[in-house]
Amino acid sequence: MEQDYLIYKLSETIKTTSRIDKELFTQFNVKRGLRNEDHSGVLVGLTKVGDVVGYEKLPEGGLKAIPGKLYYRGIDVEDLASGLAKENRLGFEETAFLLLSGYLPDAEELITFKKILYSAMPLNQKATMNIIDLEGQDIMNILARSVLELYTFDPNPDDISRDNLIRQSIELIAKFPTIIAYAYNILRHSQQGRSLHIRHPNEDMSLAENFLYMMKGPNNYTELDVKILDLTLILHADHGGGNNSTFTVRVTSSSQTDTYSSIAAGIGSLKGPLHGGANIKVVQMFEHLKTAIKDWTNVKEIDAYLKKMLNKEAYNKSGLIYGIGHAVYTISDPRALVLKEMARQMAEEKGLQKEFEFLQLLDERSVKAFMSFKGDDINKQVCTNVDFYSGFVYDAIGLPTEVFTPLFAMARITGWTAHRIEELNFASKRIIRPAYKNVGEKRPFTPLKDR
CATH class of the missing domain: 1.10.230.10 (Cytochrome P450-Terp, domain 2)
Incomplete structure (x- = not known):
C-alpha cells in the first residue's frame, strides 16, 4: 500500500473515530473546556498567587458583570502600576519578587534581588551556541527548546526543594529576555540575511531595558519605550491559575517533573493562537x-x-x-x-x-x-x-511581530514559576488527573487473516 494513500486513509478515519456527539457532553454533564453552563470556569484548585475577577455569582444562580480586577498576591494591579508611576520607577523586577515571595520587598531586598537577577541574565558560551544551532522560523519553539537545554547546565535539575525552586525560578526569569533577543537576532540573520548581533546583557540595566538593548542596540530606544515595555511585562506577569498555560504548568508540576520540562510545556500552550498570539x-x-x-x-x-x-x-x-x-x-x-x-x-x-x-x-x-x-x-x-x-x-x-508572543512568555514566566512552587509545596499534593468517560463501542479482536 502506497504511503500517501495510507496517510490519506488514516486521516479519513478521523472523521468518524474522533467525532463525539455534542449531546453526549450534556447527557454526562461534561464541562467542555472546563467551563460551567454559565461559561464560568470549573473550580479545580486553590491559589494565593493571583486572582482574576470579572463577574459575581448570584445566590439565585447566574452571573453579574462587574468591572474587571486583577490581583497579584492580593494587591490590585492597577494600584501597583499607579504606585510605581507616582514614584517614577520601573517595576517588573518588584512584581517578580511579589509573585514569588508573596510580599513587596523593602528597598534593601529589592536591590539585592535585582543584583541576583541581572547577574543571572548572561548565557554561558555553550548555551549561546546551542541557541544559534536551534535556528528556526518560530521563536517560541526556540525558547522552549532552549529552556529544555538549560536542564543540562543545571547542577541539580530534578531537585524540587524550595531553595532550588527559587533558584531555578530566578534564573529562568533572568534568562528569558536574553534567550528571546538572541533567538530573534539569529532568526533575522538566517531568514533575512541581516548582520548577526549578540549583545551581552548589562548588569546596570533593568530586564526591560536589557531586552531593548539586546534587540535594538544602544541609543535606539527611548526612556518611554523602556517604561511601557516594563508596564506590559507587569500586566502580563500572571493571570490566575486557570489560564491555559499556567494550568499546563500546574498539571505538569503535579507529576513532580523537573522545572524545565514543566515550563517548556507552558511555552507550548502559550504559543497556541487561541492563547498567546x-x-x-x-x-x-x-x-x-x-x-x-x-x-x-x-x-x-x-x-x-x-x-x-x-x-x-x-x-x-x-x-x-x-x-x-x-x-x-x-x-x-x-x-x-x-x-x-x-x-x-x-x-x-x-x-x-x-x-x-x-x-x-x-x-x-x-x-x-x-x-x-x-x-x-x-x-x-x-x-x-x-x-x-x-x-x-x-x-x-519598533519591536517585530516575531517577538510579540515571546514577550508574553517573558512576562508570564514569573507567574508560571510562582504557581509551580505553590503546586509542589502547598496545593493538593496530588497529581492532577481528571476523568474522561469513554463513549466508544466495545468490539472483539479480529485475527489479521480475517480483516
Missing part, C-alpha cells in the same frame, strides 16, 4: 482596517465595516473582531485600561496620535458592534481586552 492578530487587523476604512473618524463607515467582519463578509472572513471579549472579564479588562493610557503617551511621542485615536474609536465601536450583532445570543457583556493595545505599543516601540 492574539496581540499579533490585533496588529494585523488594525493594519488592514487602516486601509479598508477611508475616513478614520467616520463612525458610520467603521460600524458598517465591522458589521461586515462579523458577518464573515470582510477581512479574513472569520467572523471575529480580534481583541474583543475575554473568558473572565466582562465590563472591563483592567490591564487594557492601564495600558491604554500609556499607549496614549506613546502615540504622542512617536507622532501616532491619529492612529491611536482611530484605535480608540475602534475599541468603542467594536464592543457595540459585537453586542448588537450577538443580541439575545450573547451570555454576558464583553469588553476590549489587553491585546487590543499591547500590539499597538509593541509596534510603536
Whole structure:
C-alpha cells in the first residue's frame, strides 16, 4: 500500500473515530473546556498567587458583570502600576519578587534581588551556541527548546526543594529576555540575511531595558519605550491559575517533573493562537482596517465595516473582531485600561496620535458592534481586552511581530514559576488527573487473516 494513500486513509478515519456527539457532553454533564453552563470556569484548585475577577455569582444562580480586577498576591494591579508611576520607577523586577515571595520587598531586598537577577541574565558560551544551532522560523519553539537545554547546565535539575525552586525560578526569569533577543537576532540573520548581533546583557540595566538593548542596540530606544515595555511585562506577569498555560504548568508540576520540562510545556500552550498570539492578530487587523476604512473618524463607515467582519463578509472572513471579549472579564479588562493610557503617551511621542485615536474609536465601536450583532445570543457583556493595545505599543516601540508572543512568555514566566512552587509545596499534593468517560463501542479482536 502506497504511503500517501495510507496517510490519506488514516486521516479519513478521523472523521468518524474522533467525532463525539455534542449531546453526549450534556447527557454526562461534561464541562467542555472546563467551563460551567454559565461559561464560568470549573473550580479545580486553590491559589494565593493571583486572582482574576470579572463577574459575581448570584445566590439565585447566574452571573453579574462587574468591572474587571486583577490581583497579584492580593494587591490590585492597577494600584501597583499607579504606585510605581507616582514614584517614577520601573517595576517588573518588584512584581517578580511579589509573585514569588508573596510580599513587596523593602528597598534593601529589592536591590539585592535585582543584583541576583541581572547577574543571572548572561548565557554561558555553550548555551549561546546551542541557541544559534536551534535556528528556526518560530521563536517560541526556540525558547522552549532552549529552556529544555538549560536542564543540562543545571547542577541539580530534578531537585524540587524550595531553595532550588527559587533558584531555578530566578534564573529562568533572568534568562528569558536574553534567550528571546538572541533567538530573534539569529532568526533575522538566517531568514533575512541581516548582520548577526549578540549583545551581552548589562548588569546596570533593568530586564526591560536589557531586552531593548539586546534587540535594538544602544541609543535606539527611548526612556518611554523602556517604561511601557516594563508596564506590559507587569500586566502580563500572571493571570490566575486557570489560564491555559499556567494550568499546563500546574498539571505538569503535579507529576513532580523537573522545572524545565514543566515550563517548556507552558511555552507550548502559550504559543497556541487561541492563547498567546492574539496581540499579533490585533496588529494585523488594525493594519488592514487602516486601509479598508477611508475616513478614520467616520463612525458610520467603521460600524458598517465591522458589521461586515462579523458577518464573515470582510477581512479574513472569520467572523471575529480580534481583541474583543475575554473568558473572565466582562465590563472591563483592567490591564487594557492601564495600558491604554500609556499607549496614549506613546502615540504622542512617536507622532501616532491619529492612529491611536482611530484605535480608540475602534475599541468603542467594536464592543457595540459585537453586542448588537450577538443580541439575545450573547451570555454576558464583553469588553476590549489587553491585546487590543499591547500590539499597538509593541509596534510603536519598533519591536517585530516575531517577538510579540515571546514577550508574553517573558512576562508570564514569573507567574508560571510562582504557581509551580505553590503546586509542589502547598496545593493538593496530588497529581492532577481528571476523568474522561469513554463513549466508544466495545468490539472483539479480529485475527489479521480475517480483516
